[in-house]
Amino acid sequence: MSGTSASLPQPPSLLDHIRPQALSLPESGIVEVMNYGRQREGMIPLWAGEGDLPTPSFISEAATRSLAAGETFYTWQRGIPELRAAIARYMSRLYGQAEDPERFFVTGSGMQAIQIALALTLSAGEEILIPSPSWPNAAAAAEVIGARPVYVPFSFDEVQGFWLDLDRLESAVTPRTRVIFINTPANPTGFVASHEALRGVLDIARRHGLWIVADEIYGRFYYEAGEAGRAPSFHDVMEPEDRILFVQTFSKNWAMTGWRLGWIEADPSLGAVLENLIQYSTSGVAAFIQRAGVAALERGESFVAHQIERARRGRDIVAAGLATSNRVHFAPPPGAFYMFFGVEGESDTRALALKLVDEAAIGLAPGTAFGPGGESYIRLCFARGEGQIGEATDRLVRWLQR
C-alpha cells in the first residue's frame, strides 16, 4: 500500500448500510468455478443444470408468432388462460387425475415459483427444513425473507445412494418451523422419494401443521419410471386439504433454461393471494413467452422423451467410467441428471473443481456449493450428448488415474 493512499480516510461503504440478510447471502459456489473456466478453449462444461440442446424451434417459433402478432401488452397476472389450461391438461395426463386450470399460476421461472411459495408461507424469524446437500437457491430465498434454513442431512450408502431419514427430519421441527422443502428427484444427489417416503413427509407436515413446498421439476428424469413416465409425486398421496405448494419449471424438460418460465400449483382458494404476490414481484410473464410454453406442453412429448433417453445414456457412460476408477465413491442416481460423487484424497472440492478445469479441461460444480453434507462431493451434469459425455468421462478417469 502506498503512503498516499494509506493516509486518505477510508470512504464509508454503501455495503455498511444494506440489510444484513442481503449482505450475508451466499455467493454461488458454482459461478466461481464457471468464471474461472468459462473462457478456456476446449473445456467441456458440466457445471450448470443445463443441457447442450437449444430450445426446439417449434417452441421458439410460437413466441415469434406471438411477437409478430403484437402480443406485447400487459397480460393476466396468473398467466394467460391458454397456458393454464395447457398445464392442466399436461398434469392430468401425467398424474392420472383431472386437474383444474385454476390450480396453476404462471411464474417467471421455477426460482420465482419458489420465492413466491416462500413469501406465501414463511416470515422473518421462522424456519424451513431442507434436506441437504441441496440446490442452494431455496435456502437462499428463505434467507432473503429473513427466515432460517434448517438443513437435515441426507443419509448415504453405496447401495441405496442418498436417502431421507424421516426421524431425523421430524426431530428438526421446532415451534418456529413453517415449511418443509422437498426436492424429488433431487439436485444434486439424485435422491428420489418413494411413495412411502412421501407419505412419511406428509405425515410429519400434517402432525406439525407445516407447509410442504414440493419441487418435482426433475419428475420426468426418473430412470426407473417405466410406464408411468415420471417419479412418485405428492400428487399420488395428498388429500385436497393438504398444505402443499408445487413449484415447476419449463427449463429442464423442454430445454428452456434461458426463458425464465415456470408455474406454481396450489389450491384455487389461494389464487387471489398468489396473484397479488405475482403482481408485487414481477407483475406477470410476457404473453409471447407463455405461448411458447403452450407449444412445449402440447407438442413437446417426443422432445422430452429424447432428452430423458439422452440423460439416461449419459448417466450410464459416466457411471461405467467412474466404476473403472478405484478413487471414486458414488451410486448411480435413480433420478435428475447429476452424478454427485466423492474422490478419495480430495477433501477440498472447491480446489478439486479448479484443478479439473486446469488439468482435465472439464467443468464440474464443487459440492461446497450445495450446503452441509455436500462438501466432499463434486457434481457432474450428464444431460448432454454421448460424444461430449464420453469425452468428459475419459478426461476425468485419466486424471483420476494419473
Added chain:
Amino acid sequence: MSGTSASLPQPPSLLDHIRPQALSLPESGIVEVMNYGRQREGMIPLWAGEGDLPTPSFISEAATRSLAAGETFYTWQRGIPELRAAIARYMSRLYGQAEDPERFFVTGSGMQAIQIALALTLSAGEEILIPSPSWPNAAAAAEVIGARPVYVPFSFDEVQGFWLDLDRLESAVTPRTRVIFINTPANPTGFVASHEALRGVLDIARRHGLWIVADEIYGRFYYEAGEAGRAPSFHDVMEPEDRILFVQTFSKNWAMTGWRLGWIEADPSLGAVLENLIQYSTSGVAAFIQRAGVAALERGESFVAHQIERARRGRDIVAAGLATSNRVHFAPPPGAFYMFFGVEGESDTRALALKLVDEAAIGLAPGTAFGPGGESYIRLCFARGEGQIGEATDRLVRWLQR
C-alpha cells in the same frame, strides 16, 4: 343457505395458514374495474398505465433473431454485457455524465427492480416513506417484506397541482425509517420534483441516514423538458456516496409493458449483493428479451419522441375538455401521462369508475387504488392516439354535463 350445507362442518381453509402479510396484501383497485368492463363492446380503456401502440417491430425482431440463433440458455445474472453497455450509453447521453456499465443491473420489470431495491434495504418491521397518492405496488412490495409503508400526503392546489411538503416528509421519519421512495414524474399525480425538491429530499435522506429509491421511469414524459428531453433527476444533484437506488423500466418509453424488462442503477460496490438478489428471485432475464432492449435503446429515440408528442396532445385534449365542465377540479400535470382529477358530487370514486363503464363506455381507474389522499380522484391515462382520447373526452364531458 340450505339445511344440508349448514349442518356440514366448515372445512379448515388453507388461507388460515398463510403468512398474515401475504393475506393482507391489497388487491389492485384498478383490476376490479378492468374486470368489470374489459368485455364491453366499444369501451375505451384508459385505466392501465399503458398506451395503445404495440412494441415497434425493430425491437420485436431483435428478440426474434436472438431466438432463431438459439440464445435460449442461462445467461448473465446481472444482464448481458451488451445491454448493460447500451443502458450506460443511453443514460450518459440523457444525463450528461459518463456512466459506467457496472452501475446497471438488468431486471425482469421495473416492478422487480423495486422488489430487489427494497430487499436490499428494508427488513421486516422497518418503515418506508411514500408520498401519496401513489402507484400502489411499491407500498405493497414493502408489505410483502413485512415492512410498513408510511404515507406522506402530497399537497394540492389548482395552481401548482400536486407538490411535496418537505417538512411533512421529514416529520414522518422515525427510528425505524430506512427508505424514502420517490417517484418523479409521478403516477398518478403528475407531480414532478424540481431540482430544489430533489435536493431537499436528499438532504433529509443524508441527515437521517436513509436510502432513496428513485423511480424516474416517467422521466422522458415531462412536458416542460425543453432541450434536456427529461425531467430533473437525482442524477443531477447526488454525490457518488449517496445511498440512491434507481429503478427503471422499458415499459413506457418503448411500449414494452408486456415484456417485463427493467433495470436497477446502483453503485458498482453493490454488484455482488444485487447479483445474489437477482439469482434468488428469478435468476436473470431471457437473453432474447435483453437483445430487444439493446435495439430499443440504440434505435428507439424517434419512437420515444413520437410517444411523448402523442401523450402531450392527449394531455391537452383532456385538459381542454375537462375545463369546459364546471364539475371537475384538476391541474394539467407537468409529467407522466395521467390526468388525476376530482368530480364534484362524486366522493365514491370506485362507484364512479363503475358508472363510467356502464354509462359512458370509458374505463378509468378509481383513486381508491392509489392509497391515502387518492380517494376523491379518478385517473385517466392519456398515452393514446388523438382519435381515442378525443372520443373518450367527449364521452366523459357529456356524462359530466348530463
